[in-house]
Amino acid sequence: MxxxxxxxxxxxxxxxxxxxxxxxxxxxxxxxxxxxxxxxxxxxxxxQNYNGFWPLLYQVATAGLEADAIAEPFRKMFDDQTDFHYRMxxxxxxxxxxxxxxxxxxxxxxxxxxxxxxxxxNFFGNEQIQKYSFPLKTIPEALNVRSQFLQCFEQASVTTDPAERQSLLTFVVAGAGPTGVEMAGSLAEMRKHVLPNDYPGLDFSQMQIYVVEGLGKVLPPMSEEAGQKAQRYLEDLGVIIKLNTLVESYDGETVTFKGGEQIRTQTLVWGAGVxxxxxxxxxxxxxxxxxxxxxxxxxxxxxxxxxxxxxxxxxxxxxxxxxxxxxxxxxxxxxxxxxxxxxxxxKNEPTEPFEYFDKGSLAIVGRSRAVADLPGNIHLGGFIAWMSWLFVHIWYLVGFRSKLIVFSNWIYRLFTYQRGTRIIIRPFVRKDDKVGQEILMKNEMS
Ligand SMILES: Cc1cc2nc3c(=O)[nH]c(=O)nc-3n(C[C@H](O)[C@H](O)[C@H](O)COP(=O)(O)OP(=O)(O)OC[C@H]3O[C@@H](n4cnc5c(N)ncnc54)[C@H](O)[C@@H]3O)c2cc1C
The missing domain is CATH 3.50.50.60 (FAD/NAD(P)-binding domain)
Incomplete structure (x- = not known):
């Protein structure tokens, strides 16, 4: 000890x-x-003992990549540096x-x-949302989201209560920034190509995916063109988008929006602010x-x-x-x-001010479509933007191993629609969910 x-x-x-x-x-x-x-x-x-490549975190959350494909341990990363000391x-x-x-x-x-x-x-001081929603900023949080998604499908397969099943099959993503768009797109692709095969007993026409945004457009930090394209791509995938809509509260079962509208869901993914x-x-x-x-x-x-x-x-x-x-x-x-x-x-020399070189912004929607705002007021969409997205992300990923895993994984998925990591390694149960804790304990008894 x-x-x-x-x-x-x-x-x-x-x-x-x-x-x-x-x-x-x-x-x-x-x-x-x-x-x-x-x-x-x-x-x-x-x-934490690793550098995380957060732009691909949503892939871990949606069972597209294993966590180690997007993280590199510091001790390996800097093993060629002398007089460098890392402490976790x-x-x-x-x-x-x-x-x-x-x-x-x-x-x-x-x-x-x-x-x-x-x-x-940022939960904007709302303790209830903080307690019950699923944030997506770290690898453990992404693994929580992955477990939650998969557990929802498992539980929906066995519940006899139709209202409960509907709530298990309803997913709300708060925030239509790149993370929200990427999460929703990924989930919608799974609904189309993967889940019906995995859960033949479930009717996936019941599964609903919402993206809720407080502002008036999808991808608020990006151009109008990119926002509109991303919205269209998401809607093509059957995602329901609610703009100018603020989440007011969430008690783990019901999301309430400002104005009173409610949606019953077991899963609110929180990407609405940092x-x-x-x-x-x-x-x-x-x-x-x-x-x-x-x-x-x-x-x-x-x-x-x-x-x-x-x-x-x-x-x-x-x-x-x-x-x-x-x-x-x-x-x-x-x-x-x-x-x-x-x-x-x-060396007591004069310093130089920082100047930001804006290389543009990208966001992916689903398996093979993306939007890009590039310098010179260039806006791309569809497969070309997806190729740019792929290239940029592979380029900036740290470590040859990660690059290889991510690249081969995407090519495999592009042709097969498959996602390899639909595994619940660490089941997610809320601390105050007594029934869930009991089931988990009994399930894990040897
Ligand atoms: C889900 C997600 C998706 C994103 N997608 C994109 C994208 O597609 N494109 C893009 O350009 N950007 C994206 N971003 C934003 C981008 O990741 C951040 O802008 C970037 O990580 C900022 O870098 P940073 O070095 O400031 O902080 P970070 O990369 O967040 O690193 C901060 C580090 O500080 C450590 N730390 C924090 N507090 C302490 C403490 N008190 N003591 C010790 N250690 C501490 C953390 O463990 C972490 O390792 C995304 C972010 C997230 C979360």
Missing amino acids: LQFDKLSLNIPDTTKPRVVIIGGGFGGMNLVKSLKDRGVQIVLFDK VRVNKIDPATNTVTTLIGDLHYDYLIIATGSKS TGALIEGIPAESIEKGRILVDPINRVQGLTDVFAIGDIAFMKLEKYPKGHPGVAQPAIQQGVHLAKNIRRLM
């Missing part, structure tokens, strides 16, 4: 400047790589006055601190709308040696008054750029 008083961060003392990075996501990972062999000691803290631990607090970070198992002094903690699901994953110790005046205000070199406003990159950073510029979009490219580019500026700072 581990004892807290016997744990320590165990980071070697150094005469080099120590760069401490909190979070090894798109931003943190690129910063670590770009600081390789640059005369600094790098310490990476992340509460959450950072609880920073103290800019003493240049210290505090973790569960000890404190560490830094010369440069980079906060790259990304974002977390907020910055803040850490205690950041001055209140450096935080706006849940993100950390940074200057054009990503330095936290009001602090000297503390920087923030990626989703958590709010760089207010004339061109981006609401900050950069919360997608992978700003995080990647800021990570690479900040590494250059840290080297300049170490």
Whole structure:
């Protein structure tokens, strides 16, 4: 058994400047790589031991990919870097006055601190939605969603109550951003090509998939053209889209929308908003709308040696008054750029402001259709956009093994319509679901 008083961060003392990075996501990972062999000691803290490729998380949730195809362990990723130290631990607090970070198992002094903690699901203070809905931000959450989907079909096959069956076969996705669209499209493809074969006793004309969006269009961050195309593709797949509709409450059985309309469902997937994953110790005046205000070199406003990159950073510029979009490219580019500026700072050279190069946005709808907004006001749809989506995602996936798995999996699926991972490894049962807990316990008794 581990004892807290016997744990320590165990980071070697150094005469080099120590760069401490909190979070090894798109931003943190690129910063670590770009600081390789640059005369600094790098310490990476992340509460999970892998870098996740979140654009493909919906594939894990919809039984399209195994989790290890979209994640790369840090220890493997950086095994060629010297004086690099990874610790799997959450950072609880920073103290800019003493240049210290505090973790569960000890404190560490830094010369440069980079906060790259990304974002977390935003339930807008609604504890009931937080308790009963299924967020989709991490791999364990995606596995919960996968188990829930498959359990719903299993339970629908055995219930004798028609109303219960309908509620088990009804899926509501809140948020018509890329994640919501991709989830709904995937589920609709499964309904068409996979599930009737798996569950011949179920009538899948009863299965309903809703996408609910508070704003007036599908894919709000993308162009009007992309939104309209995505909406059409989803509707072709039989997805019911409700725009200008806000979820007001969800008790695990019924979603209630503002205005009073209700839908009975056992599954509400929550993709309706994110907020910055803040850490205690950041001055209140450096935080706006849940993100950390940074200057054009990503330095936290009001602090000297503390920087923030990626989703958590709010760089207010004339061109981006609401900050950069919360997608992978700003995080990647800021990570690479900040590494250059840290080297300049170490040499007392002038720093250079960050400039975002917008490479465009993509979203996939179902097995072979996608939409793309590319630089130069170019909008693509259908199979060409799907090919671009495939190429971009394979390109940015970390590790040859993952690239190979994902590519072969998609080609296989394109021709066979199959999804290989319809396995309930860890059944999902809510903590307060007494009947569910009892069934699970009795089922697992040897
Ligand atoms: C489901 C989903 C789909 C997406 N699809 C797309 C897409 O198609 N295209 C696109 O461009 N973007 C997409 N995004 C957004 C994109 O993934 C983010 O913009 C990007 O990950 C931001 O990078 P980051 O480095 O800021 O944070 P992240 O990549 O989220 O990394 C943050 C890291 O910090 C760690 N961490 C957080 N708090 C702490 C703490 N206190 N202590 C220690 N570690 C901590 C986390 O474990 C995590 O590893 C998607 C996001 C999600 C969730």
